[in-house]
Amino acid sequence: MSLIEVQTSEIVKKQIGYKWRAYTGVFTSLVVIQLLGLLFSLNGSGSMGSGRTVYDVNITYYTADIVVGFTIFWGFLTAFLLTTKAYREDDFAFVTNRKTSTLSTIVFLFMICVIGALTALLSGFALKLIAYFILPGEEMLLTQGVGNVSAWLLGMFATIIIVFMFSSLGYLAGMIVQLNKMLVIVMPVVVVGLMILLSRGGFQIQVYFFEFFFEENNAWLFTLKTLSATTIFYALSVLVSNRLEVKQ
Amino acid sequence: MKAIKCKDLNKRFYRKNALNDLSFSIEENKIVGVIGRNGAGKTTLLKIIAGLLKEKSGVIEVYGRRPFNNLFVSANTIYIDDAMNFPTALTLKEILEEGKRFYHHWDHDLALRLFDYFGFNPSQHHNELSKGKESTFNMIVGLASRSPLTIFDEPTTGMDAAVRKDFYRALLKDYLAHPRTILLSTHHLEEMEDLLEEVLVIHEGSLKLQMSMDDLKEYGVGLTGKKDVVEPFLKEKEILWKKEQALDTCYAVIKNDLTDHEYQRMKEAGVQVSPVKANDLCIYLTESRNEKGSVDDVFDRSADV
Numbered sequence: 001m002s003l004i005e006v007q008t009s010e011i012v013k014k015q016i017g018y019k020w021r022a023y024t025g026v027f028t029s030l031v032v033i034q035l036l037g038l039l040f041s042l043n044g045s046g047s048m049g050s051g052r053t054v055y056d057v058n059i060t061y062y063t064a065d066i067v068v069g070f071t072i073f074w075g076f077l078t079a080f081l082l083t084t085k086a087y088r089e090d091d092f093a094f095v096t097n098r099k100t101s102t103l104s105t106i107v108f109l110f111m112i113c114v115i116g117a118l119t120a121l122l123s124g125f126a127l128k129l130i131a132y133f134i135l136p137g138e139e140m141l142l143t144q145g146v147g148n149v150s151a152w153l154l155g156m157f158a159t160i161i162i163v164f165m166f167s168s169l170g171y172l173a174g175m176i177v178q179l180n181k182m183l184v185i186v187m188p189v190v191v192v193g194l195m196i197l198l199s200r201g202g203f204q205i206q207v208y209f210f211e212f213f214f215e216e217n218n219a220w221l222f223t224l225k226t227l228s229a230t231t232i233f234y235a236l237s238v239l240v241s242n243r244l245e246v247k248q
Numbered sequence: 249m250k251a252i253k254c255k256d257l258n259k260r261f262y263r264k265n266a267l268n269d270l271s272f273s274i275e276e277n278k279i280v281g282v283i284g285r286n287g288a289g290k291t292t293l294l295k296i297i298a299g300l301l302k303e304k305s306g307v308i309e310v311y312g313r314r315p316f317n318n319l320f321v322s323a324n325t326i327y328i329d330d331a332m333n334f335p336t337a338l339t340l341k342e343i344l345e346e347g348k349r350f351y352h353h354w355d356h357d358l359a360l361r362l363f364d365y366f367g368f369n370p371s372q373h374h375n376e377l378s379k380g381k382e383s384t385f386n387m388i389v390g391l392a393s394r395s396p397l398t399i400f401d402e403p404t405t406g407m408d409a410a411v412r413k414d415f416y417r418a419l420l421k422d423y424l425a426h427p428r429t430i431l432l433s434t435h436h437l438e439e440m441e442d443l444l445e446e447v448l449v450i451h452e453g454s455l456k457l458q459m460s461m462d463d464l465k466e467y468g469v470g471l472t473g474k475k476d477v478v479e480p481f482l483k484e485k486e487i488l489w490k491k492e493q494a495l496d497t498c499y500a501v502i503k504n505d506l507t508d509h510e511y512q513r514m515k516e517a518g519v520q521v522s523p524v525k526a527n528d529l530c531i532y533l534t535e536s537r538n539e540k541g542s543v544d545d546v547f548d549r550s551a552d553v
Contacts (some may be wrong), residue, residue, distance in 0.1 A: 094347065
């Protein structure tokens with residue numbers, strides 16, 4: 001048999017296709033988690049009311065916020081799961097090395113994050129429909145359409161990169177845990193412990209984290225911050241994964 | 249070019265040395281058996297060759313490149329063991345199709361014909377298979393991939409005798425039509441004698457023996473007779489194994505370098521000279537050197553109490 005020279009790009013492409021077909025389980029979990037999100041959203045994500053002697057006004061907002069939140073969580077968890085041994089060994093059933101395996105996983109994660117973000121945002125419309133037809137009440141529903149298309153697209157883009165960023169965080173956490181099983185316990189303890197310690201010292205890291213990413217009003221800056229964080233997390237996980245052996 | 253070159257290879261797991269200064273090389277296009285007791289380091293060695301594990305020190309080269317994390321080696325190697333992990337979402341047929349996409353030499357026609365012959369259901373999933381069926385399926389993947397270096401780590405686990413026989417025939421036929429380097433680790437040497445060209449015997453992480461199968465079959469010779477008669481012949485000989493039997497007789501295995509003269513003398517003294525099967529020889533060679541004796545002694549001792 002003659003020896004074959006293969007290109008990294010060729011194998012990455014094949015691996016992406018392979019993962020797309022093999023990891024269909026991630027879509028099942030996406031559907032389940034978004035349906036759950038929808039269910040919880042039926043309570044409305046915000047409401048206000050005011051009353052006069054003659055009439056009562058009660059406004060409930062139905063938005064996809066909860067679904068988006070759940071999707072972010074799903075992105076984190078899916079990426080985390082893809083680093084576990086069973087999935088990594090699936091990679092190595094066929095031709096690959098660390099680099100192609102990680103690269104294809106990142107591309108695959110990006111693809112599913114786009115899908116997850118898209119369905120999460122679209123579920124906002126579904127929610128309004130459900131609320132309109134199903135929810136009881138002396139309703140005078142004010143449904144707002146897409147409104148400003150460009151604003152909606154911007155929101156779409158922001159959701160994608162946020163979900164993608166959290167997937168990179170999950171991927172990094174997963175890779176670190178794979179180094180040593182003890183880290184499953186040690187890592188959360190250290191992270192949460194540090195947060196508590198810092199907040200006692202008056203520095204609330206979680207608040208700072210949310211301000212840093214979510215309260216950025218400039219779209220360009222927001223993109224820059226999110227994408228750089230994503231890149232850093234993935235780069236770190238590549239460094240960590242290079243120390244891993246495949247089968248033991 | 250050598251298919252595999254290995255020099256002073258070491259591998260350590262947390263507390264235990266799995267491989268100790270292992271050195272050998274394997275020519276291209278041979279079927280080589282890797283023989284050794286449980287825990288001798290066969291699997292570790294094969295995984296290092298396949299690039300799945302990282303060596304601690306020493307040199308390991310597959311087609312001139314270091315296998316760990318190497319795309320070239322991965323593309324030209326397939327490693328099949330009894331714990332293959334295929335995605336649970338894919339059916340057996342889809343797994344074969346993935347194999348076709350990844351391996352350039354993949355013979356899909358052969359894969360499908362074997363698949364039919366062994367009676368697999370295309371819509372079954374890999375994790376639903378029985379032990380023997382799973383091994384059979386993995387074997388099909390290994391054969392169909394036609395990788396220049398094909399590694400089977402105990403491929404026959406769980407297969408019944410008929411399937412094992414089919415497997416040996418399929419392997420040999422495909423090898424003759426498409427010569428490639430095949431590494432097999434096995435505990436069924438007696439069944440594979442006609443298949444293997446060369447044998448690596450590994451004992452406690454080091455190389456005990458590397459020779460062609462034909463040489464191995466004639467490597468040792470067994471002497472049986474009264475202890476005091478056999479004993480003088482054993483002097484100046486390399487004793488590979490010795491066991492004392494009832495009624496003052498003993499059985500000794502020595503290297504087969506007897507001259508006609510010695511042979512004649514033994515015959516006259518009433519020593520039975522018999523050939524030693526390759527499988528038995530490997531067991532003798534890999535007997536642990538401590539004082540534990542055979543499993544019989546475990547029971548004898550308890551009988552004394």
